[in-house]
Amino acid sequence: MSGLITPFLMQSAVQAITPILLAALAGVICGRAGVFNLALEGLMLVGAFAAIVGSDFSHSAGVGIAAAVLASVVFSMILAYGATIFRGDAVVIGIGMNLLASGLTAYLLRVMFGVSGTFSDPAIVGLDKIPIPALQRVPILGWGFGRQTILTWAAWALVVLVSVVLFKTPLGLRLRGVGEQPYAAETLGVNVRNYRVGAVLVSGALAGLAGAQLSLGAVTVFAEDMSAGRGWIAVVAVMLGRDNPLYAAAACVLFGFADAMSIRLQSEGLPNQLTDISPYVVTLIALVISHRKSGRASSAAAALATTADEPQLDTR
Amino acid sequence: MSALPSRLQPPSVVVAIVFAALVGGALVLAAGVNPLNAYHQILVGSLSWGSLPDTLNWATPLVGMTLAAALPLRGGMINLGGDGQMVIGGLAGALTAIYLPGPGPLVATVALIAAALAAGLYAALAAWGENRHGVPMLISTLLLSYPAVGITSYLVRFPLRDVTTGLPQTALVPPSARLMVISDPLNIGLVLIAAIAMLVLYVDRRTVAGFELRVRGANARFARYGGVRLDRQATRVMFASGAIAGLVGAIIVLGSQFRFIDGALLTPAYTWSGLMAALLVNGEPAGAIFAGLFFAALQTGGFAMQRETSAPRVLTIVLQSIVILFLAVRNGVGRRAS
Numbered sequence: 312m313s314g315l316i317t318p319f320l321m322q323s324a325v326q327a328i329t330p331i332l333l334a335a336l337a338g339v340i341c342g343r344a345g346v347f348n349l350a351l352e353g354l355m356l357v358g359a360f361a362a363i364v365g366s367d368f369s370h371s372a373g374v375g376i377a378a379a380v381l382a383s384v385v386f387s388m389i390l391a392y393g394a395t396i397f398r399g400d401a402v403v404i405g406i407g408m409n410l411l412a413s414g415l416t417a418y419l420l421r422v423m424f425g426v427s428g429t430f431s432d433p434a435i436v437g438l439d440k441i442p443i444p445a446l447q448r449v450p451i452l453g454w455g456f457g458r459q460t461i462l463t464w465a466a467w468a469l470v471v472l473v474s475v476v477l478f479k480t481p482l483g484l485r486l487r488g489v490g491e492q493p494y495a496a497e498t499l500g501v502n503v504r505n506y507r508v509g510a511v512l513v514s515g516a517l518a519g520l521a522g523a524q525l526s527l528g529a530v531t532v533f534a535e536d537m538s539a540g541r542g543w544i545a546v547v548a549v550m551l552g553r554d555n556p557l558y559a560a561a562a563c564v565l566f567g568f569a570d571a572m573s574i575r576l577q578s579e580g581l582p583n584q585l586t587d588i589s590p591y592v593v594t595l596i597a598l599v600i601s602h603r604k605s606g607r608a609s610s611a612a613a614a615l616a617t618t619a620d621e622p623q624l625d626t627r
Numbered sequence: 628m629s630a631l632p633s634r635l636q637p638p639s640v641v642v643a644i645v646f647a648a649l650v651g652g653a654l655v656l657a658a659g660v661n662p663l664n665a666y667h668q669i670l671v672g673s674l675s676w677g678s679l680p681d682t683l684n685w686a687t688p689l690v691g692m693t694l695a696a697a698l699p700l701r702g703g704m705i706n707l708g709g710d711g712q713m714v715i716g717g718l719a720g721a722l723t724a725i726y727l728p729g730p731g732p733l734v735a736t737v738a739l740i741a742a743a744l745a746a747g748l749y750a751a752l753a754a755w756g757e758n759r760h761g762v763p764m765l766i767s768t769l770l771l772s773y774p775a776v777g778i779t780s781y782l783v784r785f786p787l788r789d790v791t792t793g794l795p796q797t798a799l800v801p802p803s804a805r806l807m808v809i810s811d812p813l814n815i816g817l818v819l820i821a822a823i824a825m826l827v828l829y830v831d832r833r834t835v836a837g838f839e840l841r842v843r844g845a846n847a848r849f850a851r852y853g854g855v856r857l858d859r860q861a862t863r864v865m866f867a868s869g870a871i872a873g874l875v876g877a878i879i880v881l882g883s884q885f886r887f888i889d890g891a892l893l894t895p896a897y898t899w900s901g902l903m904a905a906l907l908v909n910g911e912p913a914g915a916i917f918a919g920l921f922f923a924a925l926q927t928g929g930f931a932m933q934r935e936t937s938a939p940r941v942l943t944i945v946l947q948s949i950v951i952l953f954l955a956v957r958n959g960v961g962r963r964a965s
Contacts, residue, residue, distance in 0.1 A: 349765075393956035400955060402705070402765065403906055407952040410899055414944030421939040422658040543769055550766070584781035591773040595762070602761035 318447075320571050321455035326529050328567030329463045330355065333521035334545035335552070335559045336466070336473050337514035342554040343477060344510035345490035349405025350390050351518055352542025353412030358383040358522020360416040363533040364423070366435045372527055375436070376462070379523035380516045386412065387515025391508045409542070417535050429534040437531035438462060438524070462524040469517070473556045486510060490554075518542075540591065547594050551601050562597065569593040639954055640907070647949035651942055660936040669943075672931020673924035681930075684812045684883075685895075686923035691820045691875035692901025693919030694827050698868045699764075700910030701831065702843040704861060708768030709872045709898030711775030712750050716742035716873020717880045718779045721797050721887035722787070724804040724880075731803025735881060738804065739819075742877030743870035749775065750869020751862050758858040764865070780889050795889035806882035816878035823871060827912045840864060844910065872898070896944070900926065903947045907954065922947055 334351045341348035358379035365371075365378025389408055394401040417427070424430050438460040447457030456463070477483035488496040489506040497503050525541070526533050544566050552559030573586035652662035673682045692709055699706045706712075720742035727734050753771055756762040784795040807815040831837040839860065843850040851857050875897065880887050900922050908914030925947065929940030 389952060389956070393952070397956045399957075403955040404952060406705075406707075406902070406906070407948050407955055410903065411945060411948035411952060413899075414941055414948055417941045418654060418939055418945055421941065422654075427939075540769075540773060543766070547766060547770070550763075582781055582785060584777045584784060588774040588777035591770045595756075595767065595770050598762040598766070599756065599760045 315575075316451060317575075318454035318457075320575055321451060322458065323574055324564075324567045324571035325455035325459055325463060327570035328563050329460070329466050329528065330521040330524045331541050331545050331548060331566055332466045332470070332560055332563040333462070333517050333524065334542055335548040335563050336469055336556060337517035337521070338545055338549035339473065339477075339552065339554050339556050339559050340486075340510050340517070341514045342549055343487050343490045344507045345493060346390070346394050346507050346511055347401045347405070348390065348511065348514055349402055349546060350387070350408035350412075350542075351514075351521075351545045352538050352540070353405075353409035354383045354387055354515055354518035355522040355525060355538040355542050356409075356412045356416055356536065357386045358519035359526035359537055360419065360522070360533055361519070362523035362526045363430065363435060363531075366437075366527060366531070367432050370434055370436050372436045372438045375527050376438075376520065376523045380519040383519030383522060384512050384515040387511050387518070391511035391515070394511070395504050395507045413536055416533075420533065420535065427535070429532055431532040435527070435531045437527045460524065460528050462520055462528060465520065466524075467560075470556050470560045477556065521545075544590060544594055547598060551597055565597060566590050566594060639957060640950075643950045643953040643957070646953050647946045650949050651946045654942060654945065655936075655938050658938045660938045665932050665936050665938045665942075668932040668935045669925065669928030671928070672935075673928035678927060678931070680810070680813055682924050682927040683817060685927045686920050687813075687817045687820050687882075688875045688879055688895070688897045689900055689904070689923045689926070690824065690916055690919035691871060691878070692897040693904040693915050693922075694820075694824060694901075694912070695868045695871040695875070696898075696902040696905035697908075697910045697912055697915035698827060698840075698871070699864050700844075700905050701912070702840040702860065702864055702910075703847060704864065705765045705902075706750065706753075706768050706865065706868045706872075707765060707902070708750060708753060708772045708775075708869075709901065710893050711768075711772030712746040712869040712872035713876035713892050713898060714779045715749050715775050715876070716746035716870075717876030717892050718782065718797075718887050719745035719873065720877025721800060721880045724800040725798050731801070731805075734801075734804040735806060738881060739874060739877050742873040744873075746873020746876065747866040747868075747870030750872070751866040754858075754862040754865040758861060764861070768865075776893065779887075783887055783889050789886070797887045800881055800885045804881065805885060806878065812883065814878075814882040816882040819874070819878060823874070824912070824916050828916075831912045836863075895926075900944070900947060903951050906951050 334355055337354070338348050338351055361382030362375040362379035366375030369375070386408070390401065390404050393399040393404045420430055421427055424432075440458045440460055441464070442458045443456070446453040449457075477487065485496065485501045486506055488499070489501060489503050493503045496506075521541075522538070525537060545563070548559045548562035548566065551562040569590040573583075573589040576586045576589075577583050648666065652666075655662040655665045672678050692713070695709055695712070696706060720738040723738035723741045724734055727737060729737075749771065750768070753764045753767040756767045757764045780795070783797055787797050789796055789798040809815065809817065831841070839850060839855045842853065843855060843857065843860065847857060876892055879892055884891055901919060904918035904922050905915045907918040922943075925943045926940070929943035932938055932942070933940040
């Protein structure tokens, strides 16, 4: 076991967890408000691109993060208003947003920087890794967190913050009410539409942070479709976590380790085409096991079930 | 939802296309290109007499993937795993055609059947996962794509690689087992996809299975109440959808590339354009075929636009997704009836 868990493995695992975790928290907030957010992948990609643009023009990672958050919030308006005021199907809007994000970032990459595929520039300032020497000496956890970006710390702080807000504050109570019993919430004077719009916009901000970590965290590069399914894995983490931030975080840890493990197996000489698939295989296995364990479908699974007939609240 | 009474509204699709053209025009302008010139190039590059064969050639796989997406969508199901199913079909077809001895046309036929079977079974796996294990197909089809792409990529890079070329690709399909050419660049694959389109239309309009699928799409509970076994239906539909995707992969391999090249099936993103075309009309097959042809023309014209102006052709993907989003937001395209 000690040969398997190395400082490098822990560091790359924690690094791999960060964007998935931020995106999963975004999904949790939406799920609690009763909006199924399938656009995490696209929101992340938009954030990753905006972070590179912001950092490239300003030579500041902070501006990069701000640009990522802003762009993803603006992009999330499509879902925020489309799925509430206009009552569009959140699944179709989510798929459409993911494709739009993929096409739009590829288009802007060519128009703004004149390149296709990947873009890197010395002017881009990445996120600083915060070294904590005292922590680096602590085995396992310390190895993982001893040298990470501010967004990694923010992600884990947000797990706590989102849990507290959801379960210990009136705001969280109303948000959960909006998701679980929209009619009751409306009767009690909670504006269902505003809460849902707000939840999606906040999730856009979190997905933007996830994107910034992706393009400015471990590397300072933007590659087309660089979110590479992480947004979908976050969707699964939300499902496995049953819209609970702590459980979703646990699922993210599992996927992060699968990801880090694949890097390690690669260094052992396994071809990367095979090791790259391990997070997806782990995700599928986790989905099967979780259903067997509980027999109860999460809200997301229920929303996705092809036999679902959810009540629709008239939010006009 | 709109202030206008419904009879005063122009058809939604037209409004959506105009809206997408306007947003796209702004993007083209941002690239320093005159939008009118760009759109003119798209039109000429896709629908002029000289470019029609190219459009049809591009439409063959795209309409195929549209049908693969439309079939499940007709019943309210979404297959996001077209990429994985296509590469499985492509590789199965390539291997059969390369290694199976026998007369060429027979080998090609067997290769196409093998492709459809392999990809169909892989897609049916997702239905089995939802029926038995409660894993939503929307997620599982997509997640299953990654292992399929990864493993086929590994196979053609290592055990099955044509060592004489140094590229990640299989050996060449023998000329006798390739699809018959109608007139370059069109081959018999076009006829095959057209036949499948007819078959899907027939099943949808004239058979009990098609009716049951439409009932499911309108109201799954009612379908179950009416005696439709939803789980078996899902398995059958996903098998058919995957089989079409696999055929598309094999048609590209046996008809135009003559070998399985790593990544070559996925770069044009037929799966996603096909899915968008199917979503545009909520899986109704005739409309989906038309939408697939429309998107094929758009993308073929995109090549001309990129060649003649400096606007990148990925713009056409942006236009397609704006059309879908506009329709989804405006009148609940794809809203599963409750």
